[in-house]
Amino acid sequence: MMPLTVSPQWLQDNFEDPDLVLLDASTQDNKAGKQSDFDSLFIKGSRQLSLKAFSRETDLPSMLVSPEVFQEECRKLGISSTSKIVVYDNLGIYTSPRVWWMFRAMGHKDVAVLDGGLPAWVSQGFDTVHHPEKTTRTGNFAASYNAGLIAGIDQVIDNLSTRRSLVIDARSEGRFNGTTSEPRAGLKSGHIPHSVNIPFEKILNQGSFKSPEELKEIFTQIITENRPLIFSCGSGVTACIVMLACEMTCTNDKAVFDGSWTQWALTEGLPIEILGHG
Structure with a gap:
């Protein structure tokens, strides 16, 4: 392979x-x-x-x-x-x-x-x-x-209560925290409750992946147990960058939330967290 x-x-x-x-x-x-x-x-x-x-x-x-x-x-x-x-x-x-x-x-x-x-x-x-x-x-x-590699919005909503999976968001820190506007007009910024932020640029060095040792250090600070991982971003593209880097360093089951933040923020009634707010 x-x-x-x-x-x-x-x-x-x-x-x-x-x-x-x-x-x-x-x-x-x-x-x-x-x-x-x-x-x-x-x-x-x-x-x-x-x-x-x-x-x-x-x-x-x-x-x-x-x-x-x-x-x-x-x-x-x-x-x-x-x-x-x-x-x-x-x-x-x-x-x-x-x-x-x-x-x-x-x-x-x-x-x-x-x-x-x-x-x-x-x-x-x-x-x-x-x-x-x-x-x-x-x-x-x-x-x-392979449905196991794709997370739908219902699965992510269900995870709000079960906390079975850890959601990792690949957007910039400002977009994740809700302090920077989303590039898509009219879209709210912030993040899915209980998710964590690993900006995709954090795992790259001048357009290449950082070394396996550097990647392992980044992910082991965030991933402390062997539960499934769901990767998200704005539209499901840069989430795959972080997912691939994580695949190099840990064996957790992994899926991409294909609708990502755009779908979450556009769906009426879903909770959104921003920096300094519950």
């Missing part, structure tokens, strides 16, 4: 593997306000994955599509059940863990994130091109939905 993350050197060394599928998951904009220096570059041989094609059309952003749609979109990209997938983005680590989680949620375990993404690849002088690869071959990918 693929490791959770791979280095640019690993990718270069394994480039000729006939089962390797390289996916570019970069997006044109993001709620974190990050910008890339490599908008017009792709790793040679990579295929462009549109997150919009893998997101359901609802009033909530970035919601995961059905297994049937996911399977169809993967086959269009030439992805098969034997594919060894490496996914990257042009911000280093941003959208690529979301795609890693999506594949895991659809039953595909041979998927890894390129640590440091396109910036790390470029810094090592490896080949880039100005256009993604177009594939004319249809894959035979078969989705096998």
